[in-house]
Amino acid sequence: MSTRVRMPLVMVFLHLLFSATPIHSDQNVVPLKTFKISENVTYDCINIYKQPGLDHPLLKDHTIQLKPSVSKPELKNQTGNNKTYKRKMGCPDGTVLILRNSKEYINNTKLYTEKYFHPLTGDSHGTHIAGVRSRDGPYRGVEGWFSLHNYNIGRDQASYTQIYIGSGLNNQVNFIQAGWMINPSVFGETNHWSYGFWKSKDGKGCYNTACPGFVQISQEVPIAQPLDQPGEDVLHYSIHQDKRTGNWWITKLIPKVPNIDIGYWPKELFDLMDTGANMVGVGGAVQASRQGSSPLMGNGKFPDGGTRDSALFADVKVVNSNYEHRRIDYFPLETLLDSPKFYWLRIGKVKILGFFFTYGGPGGNSCYNVSSSTIVYSD
Template sequence: MGMAGYTVALMMIGVIISPCLYGKEFSDHQEIKVQRLLKRLNKHALISIKSEDGDIIDCVPIHSQPAFDHPLLKNHTIQMRPSFIPESTSTYTKKKINATQVWNKNGRCPINTVPIRRIKKEDILRSKSIENFGKKTMTPGILLYGSSSVLEDDPSIGHEYAVMNAMNGLYFGTQFSVNIWKPQVQVRNEFSLAQTWLSSGAGTALNTIEAGLQVYPGKYGDNNVRLFVYWTADGYQRTGCYNTDCPGFVQRSSLVTVGGAYTTVSEYNGNQYELSMLIWKDSGNWWLRIGEELVGYWPGELFNSIGSGATRALWGGEIINAKTGGQHTATDMGSGHFADEGFGKASFFRSLMTVDGSNTLREAQGLYPQITNSNCYNVKAGDAGTTWGVYFFYGGPGLNARCP
């Protein structure tokens, strides 16, 4: 979700996994720990679907999914459907997009089961440590800044952003459409993502709810663009994870799974594809809808400060810059082209809306850009008064003559 600080050396209690784990130094003790984790995360499936992208999707009984291993969810009653869906005050026409995940080509999960992407041994071995599998490793700098438009001295070294930020009230959700691209990632320990953050609190009291699209070979083992979710209730310390890599997020849909890959991607000067996302608070839980599909929710029991609403909403792109060879990464953000190039060339977020205290969707207000280095990646607000509502372009190629 995208902000794992893989460029920073991690000193953690427990076993540190390095490339030697693929060799002889991978001990029997470590093997036992990996197998225990796999057994805990991979639940018994009624059927399993082999996807052409290499994923295995397990169709798990809804009450047996990983979420309910969380101690705070032992007595949780599954919310099968939200009690309401926020209404919009906007007059523009919503465009329906049908982007299906790759695994859907080979089957569907039976009724009363949910699709869970199976965790494999090699997924864990690509992680920095067994204990922190699926977790981000530090607080993203973007969540530590106020209204500064330029992000300097980012404590999450190696992370770069081009985002739009809103901090003018309480937010109970957001809706937007994000352009689907497949950015090129230079090395395995880098990623490129497009996402939204809803956050409140600070330091170890920071709560976040995150969702978007990412290319992250160090996590998934490939360069596919994937749907992801993330959460934390303590500033990325001990709580939270990506997708269903730990107990927390409740999968509800039988068609769309978190961590699933898409093959319908936009082309430069060609067809443009997008994904509509809606996050909103309902009955204490935070629901996620992709297009018209109710994917699942973050249970309210997981959080503390964000229960009263998010104080900050952000949308945009993030990459990791590993500075391979001593120069800036050539990893793309978005389409790999600067925001100034506009539609069909640069990536975009459009129809940005936030959910207010009356559960109404309203066009996002008071947005301001935040950029790490505009010579590498940038963002440009769109014109007002269009059928796209509030929108912006963002992205860039990374390494270039002005970004050495």
């Protein structure tokens, strides 16, 4: 497999992705039940038909889809741990979990997108990535296992692990991204959180439910939450387009537990992904401070050991235009690595892990973008 470092299109996507300023929809509906997770994190059980996500102007005639047309099979005992998954929250029937959006949270999100997060350009070396992608669409979905890691970073830094799918045309972009992040500028703390991000056809978008658009369906797992589940050290997420409705679902898959269809981004939000997306990808990303200091990526270690020594993506698959699941390297694959002095990427293929790669690094100051070949190997 040939390895290429291709940055220009990534710069465009990252600029479009993170330059959006989210809007806010007030939650005026009285919750039926409330879960206070910590001093600053509260979830409300809101009537599913009165949830704030439906306030988006593009969704005024939207009909809620209560479950995907086709559900993924339940995982038995694949990659991951075998410990019992304990549900911490559960809303009554007819309600869904919604993170209470405080003014501070909304302001933090706006501040991050407007000021702290600057795109990867020749004048601004703030964003650094390590991952793989394919632009041989159309694609109907992407999924993969990825390891969880928590650590302290600076207030104006961020570290991500993500799966994403999107389409671009000229200066327009439709984009959906999900995974985990450590982002004190958004969440006000250094804990790692699950998250989702989207950018729609009206040029707007946001994280999680900080503005209308995402439709929450699960009564137990919200789109964004602190990831402190005991024994949970990997996540398995799937983003896929529903074959019947065209909506884009996000599903959490857990060994020995029924799959959790968290919710979806309605098809009405997008105009470039009606028949699928032209790009899918997975990987890690970081955002440096304005002083130029880049944080840890992955677990902060270079991938120069075994699969358990650094951050891991495993069994990465995409759904093609015919809704068939294929390993991502079945399609033309690009490797993205812009700062090999501070972050590495190693690719492998073994039966138990499918297509996988390890990635990450300690970061540092002045992580300037230079070309480098990625280490490619097989076990």
